[in-house]
Amino acid sequence: MPDIYGxxxxxxxxxxxxxxxxxxxxQNIANVNTPGYSRxxxxxxxxxxxxxxxxxxxxxxxxxxxxxxxxxxxxGQISGENSKLGxxxxxxxxxxxxxxxxxxxSGAGLEEVMSQFWASWQDLANNPSGxxxxxxxxxxxxxxxxxxxxxxxxxxxxxxxxxxSIVGTVDEINGISRQIVDLNEKISQVEIAGQNSNDxxxxxxxxxxxxxxxxxxxxxxxxQGQVTVMTANGNPxxxxxxxxELSTVTSADGLQxxxxxxxxxxxxxxxxxxxxxxxxxxxxxxxxxxxDYLDRLDELASTIVTEVNAIHQSGFGMTIDATTGDxxxxxxxxxxxxxxxxxxxxxxxxxxxRIAAAATAASVPGDNxxxxxxxxxxxxxxxxxxxxxxxxxxxxxxxxxxxxxxxASANAEYENAMVSHLENYRESVSGVSLDExxxxxxxxxxxxxxxxxxxxxxxDMLNTVLNMV
Amino acid sequence: MRITNSMMTATVKRNLFRQxxxxxxxxxxxxxxxxxxxxxxxxxxxxxxxDYRKTLSSLDQxxxxxxxxxxxxxxLETALEGVEELIVDAKNWAxxxxxxxxxxxxxxxxxxQNIRDQLVQLGNSxxxxxxxxxxxxxxxxxxxxTGTYNGDNGYYSVMTADNMEMQVEADGSRVFQGAEDxxxxxxxxxVGLQTDDVTLIRDQVDRxxxxxxxxxxxxxxxxxxxEQLELVERQTAKLKLTFEEMMxxxxxxxxxxxxxxxxxxxxxxxxSLNAAAKIIQxxxxxxxx
Numbered sequence: 072m073p074d075i076y077g078x079x080x081x082x083x084x085x086x087x088x089x090x091x092x093x094x095x096x097x098q099n100i101a102n103v104n105t106p107g108y109s110r111x112x113x114x115x116x117x118x119x120x121x122x123x124x125x126x127x128x129x130x131x132x133x134x135x136x137x138x139x140x141x142x143x144x145x146x147g148q149i150s151g152e153n154s155k156l157g158x159x160x161x162x163x164x165x166x167x168x169x170x171x172x173x174x175x176x177s178g179a180g181l182e183e184v185m186s187q188f189w190a191s192w193q194d195l196a197n198n199p200s201g202x203x204x205x206x207x208x209x210x211x212x213x214x215x216x217x218x219x220x221x222x223x224x225x226x227x228x229x230x231x232x233x234x235x236s237i238v239g240t241v242d243e244i245n246g247i248s249r250q251i252v253d254l255n256e257k258i259s260q261v262e263i264a265g266q267n268s269n270d271x272x273x274x275x276x277x278x279x280x281x282x283x284x285x286x287x288x289x290x291x292x293x294x295q296g297q298v299t300v301m302t303a304n305g306n307p308x309x310x311x312x313x314x315x316e317l318s319t320v321t322s323a324d325g326l327q328x329x330x331x332x333x334x335x336x337x338x339x340x341x342x343x344x345x346x347x348x349x350x351x352x353x354x355x356x357x358x359x360x361x362x363d364y365l366d367r368l369d370e371l372a373s374t375i376v377t378e379v380n381a382i383h384q385s386g387f388g389m390t391i392d393a394t395t396g397d398x399x400x401x402x403x404x405x406x407x408x409x410x411x412x413x414x415x416x417x418x419x420x421x422x423x424x425r426i427a428a429a430a431t432a433a434s435v436p437g438d439n440x441x442x443x444x445x446x447x448x449x450x451x452x453x454x455x456x457x458x459x460x461x462x463x464x465x466x467x468x469x470x471x472x473x474x475x476x477x478x479a480s481a482n483a484e485y486e487n488a489m490v491s492h493l494e495n496y497r498e499s500v501s502g503v504s505l506d507e508x509x510x511x512x513x514x515x516x517x518x519x520x521x522x523x524x525x526x527x528x529x530x531d532m533l534n535t536v537l538n539m540v
Numbered sequence: 541m542r543i544t545n546s547m548m549t550a551t552v553k554r555n556l557f558r559q560x561x562x563x564x565x566x567x568x569x570x571x572x573x574x575x576x577x578x579x580x581x582x583x584x585x586x587x588x589x590x591d592y593r594k595t596l597s598s599l600d601q602x603x604x605x606x607x608x609x610x611x612x613x614x615x616l617e618t619a620l621e622g623v624e625e626l627i628v629d630a631k632n633w634a635x636x637x638x639x640x641x642x643x644x645x646x647x648x649x650x651x652x653q654n655i656r657d658q659l660v661q662l663g664n665s666x667x668x669x670x671x672x673x674x675x676x677x678x679x680x681x682x683x684x685x686t687g688t689y690n691g692d693n694g695y696y697s698v699m700t701a702d703n704m705e706m707q708v709e710a711d712g713s714r715v716f717q718g719a720e721d722x723x724x725x726x727x728x729x730x731v732g733l734q735t736d737d738v739t740l741i742r743d744q745v746d747r748x749x750x751x752x753x754x755x756x757x758x759x760x761x762x763x764x765x766x767e768q769l770e771l772v773e774r775q776t777a778k779l780k781l782t783f784e785e786m787m788x789x790x791x792x793x794x795x796x797x798x799x800x801x802x803x804x805x806x807x808x809x810x811x812s813l814n815a816a817a818k819i820i821q822x823x824x825x826x827x828x829x
Contacts, residue, residue: 103545167580174578175590182590183597190601193699197608200670200679429676437670437678437694443705449598450702462594470587473579480580491554495547502544509824 075536078529081131085522088115088132092515095137099503100512107277109139109501111269139269142500146276147290149493150283154347156486157284161352163479165233166360170476172225173364173469181218181465188215189449195428196439196446200389205423212415216405219372223410226365233357234326240285240350241317241329247282248300248314251275255297255311262296272296282308287347303344306331317341326357360475365410367468371454372410375461378453379404379445386427386441387434398435399425545823552816559809566802575793585790592787599780602701606773609698612708613766616672617759619665623715624755626662627722630655631748634729638742649733656726660687663712672696673712682712687723689713700772708765715758720750 092113102108118133175182191208198204254275261268275298282288282300288308289301300309308315318338319327329345330338342358345351383404392399402425407413419425429438454464568577579586630652637648663673663683673682676694683689689712696708709715716722725747732740 170579182594186594186597190597193601193605196697196699197605198668198670201668433692434676434694437674437676437696437710439697443697443699446699447703462591466587466590466594469579469590470583473581473583473586476578476580477583491550494550498544498547498550499542502542502546504542504544506824509828513828 075529075532077130079526081129082522082525082529084118084131084133085525086519088113088134089515089519089522091134091137093512093519096508096511096515100505100508103503103505103508107273107280108503109141109269109273110503111137111139114138136267137269138267139272140501141272142497145493145497145500146279149280149490149497150288150290152486152489152493153280153283154287154351156483156490157349158347158352158355159479159483159486161236161349162355162360163476163483165229165352165356166472166476166479168229169226169356169361169364170472172222173472175469180469181222182462182469184211184215184218185449185461185465187211189446192442192446195426196442199428199439199442200436202423205426208426209415209420209423212404213420215375216407216414219368219410219413223365223368223372226361226368227411230326230357230361230365233353233361236353237327237329237350237357238319240353241319244282244285244308244350245314245316247278247285248308248316251278251282251298251300251309252311252314254278255309259295259297259311268296283348285348286345286350303331303341303346304339306339306341329354364468364472367464368410371461371464371468372413373408374453376405376407376413378448378451382441382445382448383427385430386444387429387432388427389424389436390422397432398429400427400432402427548819552812552820555812556809556816559805559812563802563805563809566798566805569793570798570802573793573795574791576791589787589791592783592790595783596780596787598702599776599783602699603773603776603780605698606700606769606776609696609700609706609708610766610769610773612667612672612696612698613762613769615665615667616709616762617766619662619672620715620755620759620762622662623659624752624759626655626659627748627752627755630722630726630729631745631752634741634744634748637733638738638745645733645736649730652726652730652733656687656723656730659716659722659726660685663716672710673715675711678710683716683723687716687721687727689717700769701776706765706768706772709758709761715755716751718754720747720754722748722751722754725751 092115095111095113099110114135114137115132116135118130120127120129173180188211191204191211195201195204195208254271258268258271258275261271279288279290279298279300286302286308289305290298292298297311298309299307299311301307306315308317313334315334316332318330318332320330320338320340322328328340328342329350331341332338342354345354380403384401387398387400388402390399391397402418403416404419404426405413406416428442429435430440430444431438434440449462450460452458452460454461459467569575576582576585576589633648633652633655637643637645660683664681665672670678671680671682671691672678674680674691674694677691678694680690682691691710691712693711693713696710697705698708700706717724725744728740728747729744731737732744
């Protein structure tokens with residue numbers, strides 16, 4: 072029965088509802104800088120009316136629910152692009168480090184060291200019996216070997232560093248999976264009770280976004296609001312109430328492979344099927360790019376060793392062989408078969424007169440034919456099944472590294488733009504605008520003041536009634 | 541579109557990062573003077589720069605080789621000139637002493653003896669630690685006191701370009717003991733002088749002429765070699781210039797362009813900063829009383 076006290080009820084409901092709205096506005100303002108936060112609003116609706124003469128009379132307002140403003144499709148899209156962004160950013164950062172190894176834009180790299188090595192043979196040819204020329208040649212040979220050794224060691228170091236990153240990333244993924252399982256529980260508990268789990272959902276979305284930057288994921292939500300997360304080969308990471316772990320095992324080459332652990336604790340190797348995220352980027356750098364450059368460096372080193380030795384062993388040095396009484400021959404210049412193991416033969420390092428400048432035993436010491444043959448090796452097509460010189464092979468390798476880096480940068484930049492674009496769209500829907508909140512604040516404050524005024528009015532009315540007595 | 545505060549700040553941040561990154565790039569180009577500072581700046585160009593640099597360092601080395609060969613030829617020429625003079629001296633003594641009357645034989649014998657000694661000495665000329673007339677046996681004196689040749693018919697070979705070699709004479713037997721053995725002629729002359737054998741003395745005159753021709757032939761060859769070396773030297777220098785220019789064109793930044801680019805970029809950066817300062821500051825709160 073609407074009477075004078077009914078008006079007080081309307082005023083009270085109004086006060087409480089506007090207060091809730093101000094509360095939520097406060098929550099929005101407080102979270103203006105919170106990543107992943109979606110703005111919320113109080114959905115107000117008129118409370119149940121009463122049948123009365125001459126018609127239905129309203130009973131004021133009520134807060135029906137607190138809603139979060141959200142586009143349910145944007146999340147999946149952001150996850151997808153974020154995986155690619157993570158992958159290319161990881162690849163780019165790895166390759167940029169590798170690029171430093173090959174950067175000789177200011178000289179003093181392998182190219183220069185190789186040139187100096189061949190030039191030393193020409194210096195020797197100019198004075199085949201000269202001790203200084205021989206010593207210089209030894210030094211240049213050692214520098215060449217050491218430069219290649221260092222490049223190989225640096226590449227391997229990068230592989231090991233990213234191996235560590237992979238182990239760290241796997242730990243991070245497991246941590247996030249567990250948090251998602253926790254949030255799944257909380258969300259379903261809240262929502263079974265018929266309420267919106269706004270803040271937990273925001274937190275979970277944010278975690279899914281972080282997870283997608285680490286590894287490629289597919290997600291779907293069941294009717295209890297719990298999300299299932301699947302990764303490479305459809306193996307689940309989260310399937311409430313369980314979180315499945317990823318782990319690493321040391322493979323034959325001493326590096327870590329990524330495995331997915333099933334409920335029974337059996338690991339399944341998914342290294343090759345990871346399709347995105349930082350994990351994919353690190354794996355690509357470690358097993359793809361760095362390994363490829365290492366292989367090519369090994370090929371270069373082993374061919375230099377073989378070719379130089381073939382010529383050197385056919386020549387004759389100045390030292391007299393104690394057993395034959397003739398000048399030494401058959402002496403290798405380099406030993407080793409890979410970039411890591413290549414070095415100048417110890418016998419040569421101990422006696423530079425074993426360096427073979429002459430082509431025949433009889434023509435020692437004035438003959439420089441062998442030294443010239445060696446110097447000419449620089450221009451011989453020795454690499455890539457006799458189609459490329461040492462120098463071109465190396466400059467192709469270095470410029471290949473350059474194009475890999477610039478390709479990765481371009482991809483990272485593109486994905487960055489994509490993700491920014493999508494983030495912007497998400498922000499446009501869900502983000503907090505302070506201006507808007509200020510307007511709302513003023514709006515709700517006015518409503519609150521008006522409701523208070525209503526109570527004062529009812530108070531006056533009651534006084535009037537009482538004074539009538 | 542609904543625009544929120546974090547959209548604005550994110551956009552401002554993104555733009556500032558991009559502008560300052562580009563500014564840093566331009567700065568790098570300006571301070572290094574190079575367009576290519578790392579392989580990824582221009583992968584193809586970087587490969588080319590490496591090739592040019594290799595070629596340039598080869599050309600430098602060829603130039604060093606050519607200088608060393610020129611020194612050797614100059615040295616050879618000096619020695620051969622001395623040899624020729626001595627042979628002419630010997631011939632003059634022979635002509636002088638070929639008259640029927642024996643005159644001043646003692647002085648002649650001493651002089652011819654000296655000439656022979658000096659010739660052996662010239663034959664054993666050393667450039668640094670190398671005997672230039674010993675062929676490949678460069679650490680062995682070419683002639684012993686008896687005039688026996690201890691070298692071989694090796695030569696001195698020098699790389700003047702890719703797969704190009706030039707050979708410089710180092711065979712002392714060809715100079716001193718080719719068609720005509722100059723030491724033998726001197727020995728015969730001495731015998732003639734000592735035994736007063738005028739016929740024998742006279743016979744040597746022609747042999748000295750021949751020996752002189754023989755030396756002159758080698759000198760002519762060396763002269764031609766020297767000219768050839770100078771020609772290759774000039775070609776190398778020209779090639780070097782060409783490659784330096786090609787390298788500069790690939791690698792170097794054009795200063796005017798760099799400065800204009802840098803200024804443009806600086807302006808763009810300042811404008812973003814300016815815009816950011818204007819956009820971020822005000823909110824509705826500034827206007828609510």
